[in-house]
Every structure is written in structure tokens, then in C-alpha cells.
Amino acid sequence: MWYLYQFPLCPFSRKIRLLMGEKNIAYQPVRADPWNASDEFYNLNPAGRTPVIVSEDRKAVLSDSRAIGEYLEETVDRLPMISGSATARAEIRRLTALFDENFFHDVTQPLLNERMKKRLILRQPPDSTVLSNAMRMAHGHLDYMDWLIDTRPWLAGSTMSMADLAAAAQISVADYLGGIDWTDHEQTRGWYAVFKSRPSFQPLLTERMDGIRPPDHYAKVDA
Numbered sequence: 001m002w003y004l005y006q007f008p009l010c011p012f013s014r015k016i017r018l019l020m021g022e023k024n025i026a027y028q029p030v031r032a033d034p035w036n037a038s039d040e041f042y043n044l045n046p047a048g049r050t051p052v053i054v055s056e057d058r059k060a061v062l063s064d065s066r067a068i069g070e071y072l073e074e075t076v077d078r079l080p081m082i083s084g085s086a087t088a089r090a091e092i093r094r095l096t097a098l099f100d101e102n103f104f105h106d107v108t109q110p111l112l113n114e115r116m117k118k119r120l121i122l123r124q125p126p127d128s129t130v131l132s133n134a135m136r137m138a139h140g141h142l143d144y145m146d147w148l149i150d151t152r153p154w155l156a157g158s159t160m161s162m163a164d165l166a167a168a169a170q171i172s173v174a175d176y177l178g179g180i181d182w183t184d185h186e187q188t189r190g191w192y193a194v195f196k197s198r199p200s201f202q203p204l205l206t207e208r209m210d211g212i213r214p215p216d217h218y219a220k221v222d223a
Contacts, residue, residue, distance in 0.1 A: 005032040005041060005052040008209045009116060009176060011108050012065035012100070013051040014169035019069055019162070021200025023078045027053070035121055066100065069162055081162040092156045095148075095163035103170045106137035111177040120211055135179055142180075146187040155191075168195045172204055176214040196221045 002020070004027045006013030020027050032041050034048050045052045045063040052063045062068045073082050082092050111134050114126035145167065148155050156163040171192060174180050182189045195201050205219040 001055065001057070002027040003030050003054045004028070005030045005044065005054070006050045007031060007033050008207045009112060009173050009212075010050045011104060011169045011173045012049075014172060014204055015065050015100075015162075015165050016051045016053070016068050016072075017204065018165045018169060018200050019072060019081060021203070022081070022160075022165070022198075023072060023076045025072065025076060035117070066096070069096075073162075079160075081160070081165065083159070083161070084157060088157055092161045092163050095156050095161075096166045099163065099166040099170050103141050103167070107134050107141060107174050107179060108170050110134040111174055111179040115177045115179075116209065116212060131179070134174075135181060138174060138180055139185075142185040142188050145191070146185055149187040149191050164191075164195070168192065168201070172201075176209070176218055177212070178215050193222060 002025065004013065004016065004020070006017070006029055017027075017029075019025075032038075032050055032052070034041075034050060037048050041052070042048055044054065044061055047063065049063070051065055051068060052061065053068055054061050062071055069081070073080060082089050084092075110130050114130050114134075118124040118126055145155065152158070154160050154164055155167060171180060171188075196205065208214070
């Protein structure tokens, strides 16, 4: 049994939860808020970031979502998420990095800072300028996703991949925080609706962050 240290709105933990769900890997979530982390958690990951997965049976402690993802790809054959030719695998990794880094920096992180961190930790009001800029940047990322979906069955190619999981994880957090305007993004909205209907996604739709309610459409599969 794996123990997955995470908190509800960590997009990188969500990516690993989706991956483990798709691969049918059993795990037990353990709440770990990085801003209030215990010494035990820092012993597991000195960087103090989620996710971390731990297996006493395997004597394994793994951190960093990309490292965890690669490990699970190498050790679990079911439903490979980084597959195909060398070129195809490179494209999957490129897009995974794009969502993990650029989408997070431009959209998810500002939303988390303004609508989660300021509310729950700093007890400050959000900055409307920062929120507006994050939503504007989200439109640019969704435009690119629309183009990808117009030209490919999935984001990186003909099958679901780690790139799709990374994108869905980031969008789900941004959507929870009210930072996604789906207007004029029907391609990506349809792709995301497919994800929301998958069994691996259901735990994410029902989980809530203390003191922060998502928009009404958040948990609706067809919205």
C-alpha cells in the first residue's frame, strides 16, 4: 500500500492521484499542508512540497511529481502514460513540463496565492489585478489546448498520456478556484468533460478545501 501525502488543491498531487487511479494502484491519501508541515513530513521531503508517496513494503519514499510519475511508469505496466516512439515520448514530456511549469506559474499558482493562501493563511483580501491577469493567461493556455485538440485525439497524440493528466490536474484546481472562463473554449471543455467522467477523477470532484467552496459547475460532469 502506498501512502500519498497531499492536500486537496495541490495540482501536482492531483496529477499523481489521476495516474494512480488510471493504473489502478491502491493508495491511502494523507493530508499534508506544506504551510503547516510537521517534522515528520520534512524528514520525508526536505523541500517541504507535496506530493510524497511512501511504501513501507517497498522501503520507498518518493517526492516530486515528475519523479513519482516516471517511477510508476517504470514499475507498473498497466496503461502506460509515456509511450510510443522516442519522438512521441519527448512530446509527452514537453507538454507535461508546459502544464507543470508554465500553466502553474501563469494561472494555478497566482490563483492559489490569492484565493487560498491569502484567505486561509494570511487573512488578506485577494488582489483583483492578479486574479484578472491569471484568468487572461488561462485564456492563452486554453487557446493552445484548443488547437492541440483540433489536431490530435488527445493532447500529445492518439492516446491519453501524462500530458493529459498534468493538464487536467492544473485545470481542475484553477476551475475549483473560479479561474477558468470556458467561453470560446468548447474543444478543451469537451476534453475536460471526458476527464471529469472517468472513475479516476471522481475523488477529486468530491473533495473540498477547508473554507473554500468551488463554483456550482465544478463537480458537474457536463459543465
